[in-house]
Amino acid sequence: MKKYVHRSLETVLKNLLKQFPAVAVTGPRQSGKSTLLLKTLPEARYVTLDDPVALQQALNDPELVLGNGDKPVVLDEIQYAPSLLPYIKMRIDRNRGAKGRFILTGSQQFALIKNLGESLAGRIGLLELLPFSVEEASRAGASSGSLARFERACLRGMFPEPTMNSGMDVPRWYASYVQTYLERDIRTLYDIGNLREFERFLQLLAARCSQELHLTVLATDTGVAVNTIKKWISILEACRIIYLLPPYYRNLGKRIVKAPKVYFLDIGMVCYLTGLRDRHHVINGPLAGALFENFCVQEALKAMLSKGVPPRLYFLKTHNGLEVDLLVEGINGRLCPFEFKFSSTPKPAMCSSLERFGELFKDLNPEPGKLVSLSEKTAPLTRSIMHASLDVFLSEIRNLAQV
Numbered sequence: 001m002k003k004y005v006h007r008s009l010e011t012v013l014k015n016l017l018k019q020f021p022a023v024a025v026t027g028p029r030q031s032g033k034s035t036l037l038l039k040t041l042p043e044a045r046y047v048t049l050d051d052p053v054a055l056q057q058a059l060n061d062p063e064l065v066l067g068n069g070d071k072p073v074v075l076d077e078i079q080y081a082p083s084l085l086p087y088i089k090m091r092i093d094r095n096r097g098a099k100g101r102f103i104l105t106g107s108q109q110f111a112l113i114k115n116l117g118e119s120l121a122g123r124i125g126l127l128e129l130l131p132f133s134v135e136e137a138s139r140a141g142a143s144s145g146s147l148a149r150f151e152r153a154c155l156r157g158m159f160p161e162p163t164m165n166s167g168m169d170v171p172r173w174y175a176s177y178v179q180t181y182l183e184r185d186i187r188t189l190y191d192i193g194n195l196r197e198f199e200r201f202l203q204l205l206a207a208r209c210s211q212e213l214h215l216t217v218l219a220t221d222t223g224v225a226v227n228t229i230k231k232w233i234s235i236l237e238a239c240r241i242i243y244l245l246p247p248y249y250r251n252l253g254k255r256i257v258k259a260p261k262v263y264f265l266d267i268g269m270v271c272y273l274t275g276l277r278d279r280h281h282v283i284n285g286p287l288a289g290a291l292f293e294n295f296c297v298q299e300a301l302k303a304m305l306s307k308g309v310p311p312r313l314y315f316l317k318t319h320n321g322l323e324v325d326l327l328v329e330g331i332n333g334r335l336c337p338f339e340f341k342f343s344s345t346p347k348p349a350m351c352s353s354l355e356r357f358g359e360l361f362k363d364l365n366p367e368p369g370k371l372v373s374l375s376e377k378t379a380p381l382t383r384s385i386m387h388a389s390l391d392v393f394l395s396e397i398r399n400l401a402q403v
Contacts, residue, residue: 005140005160007036009129012308014040016125017100021092024078024104024116027129028240028265029181032160033105036129037074041103044072049080062087072100079108085119092123107185108238130240131158131266133302134394140164146374146390147344150295154282157268158298174272178202182239190235197224201232205242205262206273210290210297212259212317213244233262240265243301248314248327248335257317263297270294292342293325296372296390300326300397307401316357324357330367330400337369338393344374351385358384370396 009025013036016023025033037044047065049055058065058081066087067073075084088102104116104124116124132140134149140163142152155170159177162168178199192198201222208218213233219226236242244260264270270291276282282291297313304311312329316322316337326338337357341350354369370388371381378392388396 003140003164004035004039005132005136005164007032007129007136008133008302008306009036009127009308010040012306013127016127016308017041017103019099020123020125021096021099022088022102022104022120022124023100023127024106024124025127025129026106026240028131029107029185030159030161030177031129031131031240033129034076035160037103037105041072041074041100044074044103046074046076048076050077055080058084066091066102069095069098069101072103074103074105076105077107078104079106082119085116089119089123092120096123107181107240127308128240128305130298130302130305132160132163133158133306134299134390137163146376149390150292150374151279151282153267153295154271154276154291155268155279157266157272159266159268162268170268171272171277174269177269178272182241185239186235190231192232192235193224193228197222198232201229202236203273205236206264206270207287209262209264209267209270209287210293211261212257213262214259241269243298245297245313245315245326248316257319261315263294265298265301267291267294267298289342292374293340296338296340296393297326299390299394300328303394303397304401307398309401312400318360322356322360323353324369327366328397328400331402335364335366336396336400337366338388339369339371341371341373346371346373346375346381346387348381348385351382354385355382 027033045067047054047058049058062084078084137158138144142163143149156162157170162170162173186192201218204218204221215226215229219229237244241264243263243265245263246260247256247258249256271282274287276285282288300313301311314327316324316327324337325340328336330336337354339354351371354371358366358369368384368386370386372388372390372393375387376389377387378389379387381387
């Protein structure tokens with residue numbers, strides 16, 4: 001029997017089950033949603049709508065599937081049966097005092113949240129579970145140390161199954177993931193046209209992780225229309241394969257670049273799609289810096305979501321060349337700037353962007369900037385800029401996510 005790794009989201013999940021009649025846990029396929037709920041709610045009745053028989057029963061006889069209310073009901077992959085939502089709403093409204101009665105999971109973020117917002121507004125708590133964070137991977141026995149964690153995330157990914165199974169053929173697992181899960185979901189729920197062109201687009205996008213999203217360039221390189229690229233980007237967002245980091249724009253007028261930056265929610269997927277299979281090519285290849293930045297952003301996103309709060313993450317790029325990799329907005333509204341450098345030897349010269357940001361945007365009253373690298377030491381680099389290890393960086397993000 002596989003060891004269960006406790007997820008950081010458990011505490012928030014248990015709290016929401018006491019507050020709302022229904023709770024939804026979204027996230028990419030294979031991120032551990034079902035396992036989390038099985039461990040958190042062992043007494044619940046599970047209905048897996050991935051199963052064609054269960055799905056047909058849910059569509060034909062929703063009252064039977066929802067049961068008599070004697071125990072909580074988990075409806076796995078609810079996006080396949082949105083017609084159940086009005087029946088859930090009616091049951092909740094008949095007994096608004098009962099909490100934690102319906103637990104929904106889904107792998108299609110946008111369509112699912114839209115349906116839930118329309119059908120169960122005010123009646124449902126929303127959470128998102130991504131693949132293992134570095135903290136959770138450590139509980140599963142993964143190596144410690146920033147470089148070791150980064151390498152493992154690249155070569156084995158952060159999904160629970162390849163993380164916990166040391167004997168697994170990881171490239172084969174990712175090939176199966178792309179073919180079985182992405183293609184099935186995409187074919188079932190979306191009309192994407194030529195699947196081969198979509199796969200080519202996915203590879204091109206992976207090679208551009210941590211870069212600004214330029215739709216026209218991707219359209220030209222893929223040989224499809226810009227509107228098609230827009231649709232495909234939306235699909236990958238909905239499947240929680242990519243995350244678009246928005247630019248920070250408040251009170252900055254026309255000085256900033258407005259295109260988002262694109263990150264994958266698992267750099268193991270990036271390495272699979274770009275053909276990176278060994279440590280040498282990960283560490284010494286042209287994508288090393290982009291991979292490390294992607295790694296830091298994906299982990300910052302997980303740290304925020306583990307607290308059950310919407311991410312308040314941004315980047316900054318001005319038309320005169322100033323760039324800051326990540327701006328995190330604290331609950332007090334103050335901005336915390338971070339810069340990521342793929343280096344084990346942080347130097348004061350690496351702090352120039354953070355120092356310029358602090359000088360040019362004094363009116364924003366930002367926190368002192370921090371440089372994040374592979375070094376394990378936390379120490380001052382300049383009069384105003386500190387170096388933060390990966391652990392210190394993620395601890396700060398979790399503190400900023402407190403509500």
